Amino acid sequence: MTDDDLGFAIPDHDREARWGLPEAVLGIGKTPSQIAQIVERLRERNTGPVLVTKTTHEAFDAVRRVAPEAEFHEDARLIRIARDPVVVGGTIGVIAAGTADYPFAEEAAITAESAGATVDRIYDVGVAGLHRLFARLERIQACDALVVVAGMEGALPTVVGGLTGLPIIAVPTSIGYGTAFGGLAALLGMLNSCTPQVTCVNIDNGFGAGFFAALVTRKR
Amino acid sequence: MTDDDLGFAIPDHDREARWGLPEAVLGIGKTPSQIAQIVERLRERNTGPVLVTKTTHEAFDAVRRVAPEAEFHEDARLIRIARDPVVVGGTIGVIAAGTADYPFAEEAAITAESAGATVDRIYDVGVAGLHRLFARLERIQACDALVVVAGMEGALPTVVGGLTGLPIIAVPTSIGYGTAFGGLAALLGMLNSCTPQVTCVNIDNGFGAGFFAALVTRKR
Amino acid sequence: MTDDDLGFAIPDHDREARWGLPEAVLGIGKTPSQIAQIVERLRERNTGPVLVTKTTHEAFDAVRRVAPEAEFHEDARLIRIARDPVVVGGTIGVIAAGTADYPFAEEAAITAESAGATVDRIYDVGVAGLHRLFARLERIQACDALVVVAGMEGALPTVVGGLTGLPIIAVPTSIGYGTAFGGLAALLGMLNSCTPQVTCVNIDNGFGAGFFAALVTRKR
Amino acid sequence: MTDDDLGFAIPDHDREARWGLPEAVLGIGKTPSQIAQIVERLRERNTGPVLVTKTTHEAFDAVRRVAPEAEFHEDARLIRIARDPVVVGGTIGVIAAGTADYPFAEEAAITAESAGATVDRIYDVGVAGLHRLFARLERIQACDALVVVAGMEGALPTVVGGLTGLPIIAVPTSIGYGTAFGGLAALLGMLNSCTPQVTCVNIDNGFGAGFFAALVTRKR
Amino acid sequence: MTDDDLGFAIPDHDREARWGLPEAVLGIGKTPSQIAQIVERLRERNTGPVLVTKTTHEAFDAVRRVAPEAEFHEDARLIRIARDPVVVGGTIGVIAAGTADYPFAEEAAITAESAGATVDRIYDVGVAGLHRLFARLERIQACDALVVVAGMEGALPTVVGGLTGLPIIAVPTSIGYGTAFGGLAALLGMLNSCTPQVTCVNIDNGFGAGFFAALVTRKR
């Protein structure tokens, strides 16, 4: 076998060519040692930034030993080896409804930057105080695509869609309680949005939204 | 036994005194003949308007035989004997997101009127075209309380709550498809609203919202 | 930008004017430092009481440093800066089914008081021993509106609705086990109540119920 | 093989001895011809009443050809061959919350009678007008066990349990709309009842409740 | 007010007369101090056994201070003051499917004994090795009613119902993983049992099943 088989993992070095971003490592369910070994390989065989998402301090300690330049974004639970992106993307507005949605918005923003995009962060502009959003409409209109992050009832992407003509990638978050059901209420709100320019990713999946936004605004 | 026992039903003539509206008849699961007999008793023993909700043409035919003055609101699936309300309510704004939410908005509006309120109907002002809502804000601000009716993602009560300080009774509707799940998406959106002045009733329960709005704005 | 942008949050100072209560801070998902900074701004720019709900000892420690007069209601997980309300509300009966529903009933009661209402607390009068409720009916009838708090099967708002003509805001709680499903059984019971004067808020949302009850009984 | 194998069915003639009621035929998913053939065998090999539940006019037409004495209870969707019960049961109160719960209450009542019990029917005494229930408490207290049938929020068994010390078999019904979810709301309400003398059967399962009530009150 | 109002609780001393067992205290959501105060009142004002269910070591420490004779059944998470029952019940077979169902079976067994029944415990006779159940059929047939406790697929009550004619109160337990969904799979299996003599209680509700079984077999 000629591919890069570690026994527990076979890092896929083809992804940088295919997507413009090396395989990102989802931290869930992997041991720190496994994460470190995978990062080591990705770092050697690729030239662009390397990301580990939904990860821990323990994993960062292990990664730092093989990649001393790695940084840990604690809020976003994200490890980054910050190298120059291999592609050039457009401008992505990352808009978050509430303070508590910050980690997932940052996951999206850092991912989009790693995939070559320029990011404008617009946080805590939720629907309960709409004037905050209106005050920033001009910045929003200047973007090529939007990532809109919201928990609870998840109305923000719909409202933004009622105000602009830009494509919106909506990220439901697990923020809320009771019938928020860990993000399900927000997700359903986004899937049933009455504005047609909204698509969704999984609950808390800032990575996917940031990556997709960079991909669709990429300069070819 | 001294109460009004029909065998299959015991109409509760105490409600007009308690609530300002006679017992309303929920049409679901009752035969036309049963509905007609109950209406006959309510009409005799009360002085205010009589309502049958979520009902059918067949039931209306039976009711008309015992109450020739009854009218059928086909869209709202509602039979009404339109007599003077026994109490006086405030002004209720009934706001509907889409054309398809019309039946449930009408159920709320007619109920509120029957319970003594004055109603201002504002329909098809959903979030996908927010300027339609903004153009009617002055009318909305003139109300004492609002009933806001919406299906799909159910964002409208939240948006209205972000623009006014009025109490809002939200009615999720079964309008939508796929993950609208018969109104569940809208309901969850409303229960998790980030604005604090929103309470909810059951899916499609225009009657309950209209009644509650009349009750809380009643002149004592 | 002229609004109050902290980067992670934009406190909405317009709410005291709009609602009679400053923006309340939902503690979930915010760091103690973020909460303290937001409270600091709200305290400066508003004159009425300030509340933080669903919060922790750690957040209280941070808040106390910027607002030494703040108190922590441990049971209700609520921080309050107890200043004079800016509006005057009616009398709210806060009724709880069981001892375990106490925290959410207190969240409702303190919120209603902060929003200008007078509160009568009636606790542990659940349906399993109905005579306890009957013995307090006169106190209940003297209120302008009721907040009824119950977990498990959530039958209490329906029973109270069968005994009085007052508007009821029902709060389902997460108290129970097995098929209580974290408050879902109680919520469904309340949404499907056979008495028409019941509306619902989210599971455990004592804040919303207390706020709404104060809003609808406000003296204008 | 010595048992009674029809190819598509093997009627179980042991049940009359085991339970005091022959195997009852659940009509769902069986053709009229299959139902008629099974009834024919049960009628020959047993001496007690024979029941077919949740069935249709078409099945009744087929059954009548093999058992001319069979009757069809249209509301209850039940075919009965009314013979003397083989055991003697106690007195069962069958209590229904609303007019629309009638079919399921009748299914329970007829089943209990077929299994040897005496039945007192008390219908339309739901929680929205509690005085109707109070007026019949003496009749209720005279029973050995209760079957309580309710849709919507399903609060009636809990309320009855708060007023008496009798064992209660609760039947949730599919009556309601929206978040009634075809009886799920009522079922959850009953399973989470705060009174300890309530057990449940499946949604709409009047047969099971009537049978169980007869079984536990049987004179040995 | 003449009833026994502790502020946070109003113990219901009427229950011993009504049910033959004093109010049992559900430990969930109550503080140790609250539990101890309630137990103190129940112990004084009643003569029969006192139970606290789903409780903790901390609560037991508090209870012991006011009731030194109290015992803690650690497996069953149950505190008991073991006094003579005030009524006499029949013989209850408590049957458990697996070793892991033991705590809930013991909760049922101790409750039934406290309510005056005699209990025969038959544990670890699940369906995967049916010969274990067959070997104990004679003991089972000697009972007046059965409590059958099972997690996972919850098939045991149905199988026991296929072998005997006794009434069965089924207790689904939260034992299992994955699609057991915390007892939901077992509950659905029991509610849909193809044998008609099965009723259900809430997941893990050994108390309710034991109490109900004692109630229906009580000597009058």
Next chain:
Amino acid sequence: MTDDDLGFAIPDHDREARWGLPEAVLGIGKTPSQIAQIVERLRERNTGPVLVTKTTHEAFDAVRRVAPEAEFHEDARLIRIARDPVVVGGTIGVIAAGTADYPFAEEAAITAESAGATVDRIYDVGVAGLHRLFARLERIQACDALVVVAGMEGALPTVVGGLTGLPIIAVPTSIGYGTAFGGLAALLGMLNSCTPQVTCVNIDNGFGAGFFAALVTRKR
């Protein structure tokens, strides 16, 4: 393009070689004309039996025009062109719990025969009358693998697994009402079976079970 592209469908003629059965046509969502055209191609390019599952009379009329030898199994909603199987399988016992499960059992049996197996049909041996199953244990033990079909609580595969050592493919059916939830109760019962030799297919998927059983018993 060299494959067999009909525009709306690309029949996969490779399956007979891969699986021993040509591509079977799932009737759901296809027009009669589409089904007939696909069957025509499969019949020409393969030598083994051709099946259409979950189909209608209308589709059969269309198929008959291109394949006059086709037969319609009405109960099983299945069209078959009955040609000699291209492989030889073992002996499969198809066991059904109730009369109403017959259509899905037949779908499994006919599929297994078409895939080369010999089938022994054992129907209506549900758990409510276990002696019927015991009387047929010898026939069951003579099989190489079992397909066990059951709705409602779905306990039969578990019981059969407690009596034999054979591999069991369980088919939950949509037979039942209320909390049967269209087969979900049965499916969960089967997935959580306490006997380890049970695997599951989708609700009502007799085809998949019959095919899999033939595949694992195939003579190589």
Next chain:
Amino acid sequence: MTDDDLGFAIPDHDREARWGLPEAVLGIGKTPSQIAQIVERLRERNTGPVLVTKTTHEAFDAVRRVAPEAEFHEDARLIRIARDPVVVGGTIGVIAAGTADYPFAEEAAITAESAGATVDRIYDVGVAGLHRLFARLERIQACDALVVVAGMEGALPTVVGGLTGLPIIAVPTSIGYGTAFGGLAALLGMLNSCTPQVTCVNIDNGFGAGFFAALVTRKR
């Protein structure tokens, strides 16, 4: 009021400017007459194509009277007034897994064309016969973005994502039975896709996917 208020509807003529496609009419819950009146206004006030989705023959008859040039795409349940798009999009590959997914794929394709895109249709290339997909990889790689439509397990977007680097908008369809749960299984599969370039729309929402794909590939 200066906007275009029909009473039951306020057509939003701003959308063509904002999005490049006039407001599309969702047919669900609107009467034929309402649809025709809305179409009439949209046709007059806009220059681009007009669409009605999820509609009926009855609505088409009404629309034809006000817009004789309208066509009805019966499979896709879509009415189109086919005028020149007002913007120019990229090339969209619309890929469908099975024959039964055709209506939703066509809804996507026609919408994308109406919004200015060029569409390449690739249908019936589901995962059960992967060689069909491989044979069309070159065509797929030539697109700017992909809409991938699949019911049942919804694996196709993930597989396509494992083979290309293009952005994918996934459309889960309601095709399937049993645990397909009306498209929920497919939706969950797509939201949890292990390839990062997948976003989702609502079940059966071909319109949204086609519109979004056109929007992100638009030439600016």
Next chain:
Amino acid sequence: MTDDDLGFAIPDHDREARWGLPEAVLGIGKTPSQIAQIVERLRERNTGPVLVTKTTHEAFDAVRRVAPEAEFHEDARLIRIARDPVVVGGTIGVIAAGTADYPFAEEAAITAESAGATVDRIYDVGVAGLHRLFARLERIQACDALVVVAGMEGALPTVVGGLTGLPIIAVPTSIGYGTAFGGLAALLGMLNSCTPQVTCVNIDNGFGAGFFAALVTRKR
């Protein structure tokens, strides 16, 4: 009673004869002491390997005292007494989608080996990088049956089924987040697989899949 009754457990020594593997102990809900006592009996009365699944370090410490030769597979949370299998199975390919699925794949592999099979482990070949799977197709084709383990969207069994004609036992895992819903998304994907040779076991049930695969490939 002549069977092996420990009070809390009755080990079933008949299983080795029936299944070729002694009763395996599911660790969930059992105390270390109970596990050790059961293992002690199984070890004495059987000759084949003994397994404890889903267990802990504490249980291993207790087991080691009665069975010093026992080993703990920490990743797989499995205790094994590794003795010669009593039957001979075929070759099972155990295929895992991601690194995080490793524990469940190992549970399957060790179980299959204990039940007499030969196992080929093929890990981290998920759909996001399909070339890794293609590179190992020859090894896969050499097996008699496959166990395919995957979390998230669970597409791998379907893809493998589209490439081979082997029977597949699919194991959904709880790996993922958000709408993965603890393995439900993967399970639904597998139950709705468009390839017919896939059956499923419970979420995370590597034991059941490994056992079943050994059973169906056993040499008789």
